Amino acid sequence: MIKSLPVLLGTLLLLCGCASQAPHSATPAPSATTSAAVAPVPSDDNLNAVAWTQTALEHDLIYRETFRSAQSQLLAALKDKNWDALPSDDRTTPYKNLKPAVILDIDETVLDNSPYQARLIRKGGEFNEADWAAWCKEERARALPGAVAFTQFAAKHGVAVFYISNRAQDLDTATLNNLRKAGLPVSGPDAFLGLGTILRDCDQVGTEKNCRRQLIGQHYRVLMQFGDQLGDFVTVLSNTPAGRAQAMAPYMGWIGTRWFVLPNPTYGSWEPALFNNEWSTPREQRHEQKIQALRID
Numbered sequence: 001m002i003k004s005l006p007v008l009l010g011t012l013l014l015l016c017g018c019a020s021q022a023p024h025s026a027t028p029a030p031s032a033t034t035s036a037a038v039a040p041v042p043s044d045d046n047l048n049a050v051a052w053t054q055t056a057l058e059h060d061l062i063y064r065e066t067f068r069s070a071q072s073q074l075l076a077a078l079k080d081k082n083w084d085a086l087p088s089d090d091r092t093t094p095y096k097n098l099k100p101a102v103i104l105d106i107d108e109t110v111l112d113n114s115p116y117q118a119r120l121i122r123k124g125g126e127f128n129e130a131d132w133a134a135w136c137k138e139e140r141a142r143a144l145p146g147a148v149a150f151t152q153f154a155a156k157h158g159v160a161v162f163y164i165s166n167r168a169q170d171l172d173t174a175t176l177n178n179l180r181k182a183g184l185p186v187s188g189p190d191a192f193l194g195l196g197t198i199l200r201d202c203d204q205v206g207t208e209k210n211c212r213r214q215l216i217g218q219h220y221r222v223l224m225q226f227g228d229q230l231g232d233f234v235t236v237l238s239n240t241p242a243g244r245a246q247a248m249a250p251y252m253g254w255i256g257t258r259w260f261v262l263p264n265p266t267y268g269s270w271e272p273a274l275f276n277n278e279w280s281t282p283r284e285q286r287h288e289q290k291i292q293a294l295r296i297d
Helices: 005-025 032-038 047-055 057-079 114-123 129-138 147-156 169-181 210-217 241-254 283-292
Strands: 099-104 160-168 192-195 220-227 259-261
Touching (some): 047 057, 057 147, 099 210, 114 129, 129 169, 160 210, 169 192, 210 220
Parallel strands (some): 099 220, 160 192
């Protein structure tokens, strides 16, 4: 019995060793790295758009190209007494003997508000009037590439420079200060026509700019218009993809000569056109409707 004791002890040790190794032969638990890799990435519809706006050289080149092309054509337009860039509905006064002017939108046309959009992304919010007004009052928006050179060139050659914007009219002081700080020419307080500007006997629909274009057209021959939205050029009565195309159709020949359109993937009337203009729709549903609007062939 004493001689068999070592054998018995060896057998027990072997069994214990097998038991202690069993857990290591099972499938390993997922590591923290593996779990993180499959975690969903929070989505923000505006992230790529704002990142492109702020960092892509292509963005700046498009602006420079657009304003440089306009500048090269401006003097010829000035000499052509039959040249006018107001749509027919907005030309309510004969223009041949009027002084020349150009009309520019402000936001994402001559001033870059992408820092405001970046702030919204970082805090996960959406546009609201209070934050927007606060940003405008900071007077920190920078001029977009090419805008200063073009507007200064126009002013130097006797062409009045007007800014029609859907910034509220009570943001006039901050807006004019920002334009001046950015190097854009401002002839006086009347150079800015914000939302709320009144023209007697003209019915403005929502934020459409038709009445303000008519107001300038009463005193000026408009050589060129610049903007990042269709509404910067013509009244869009039905903000659907089909309605937008219909509003622009008569003026396609003016693109690049009288009208100069700049890119804005961060916001605009093109977006609500994809979800029936219902901003009250929950954010997730708006996101899904935009996905459904995509073409896959």
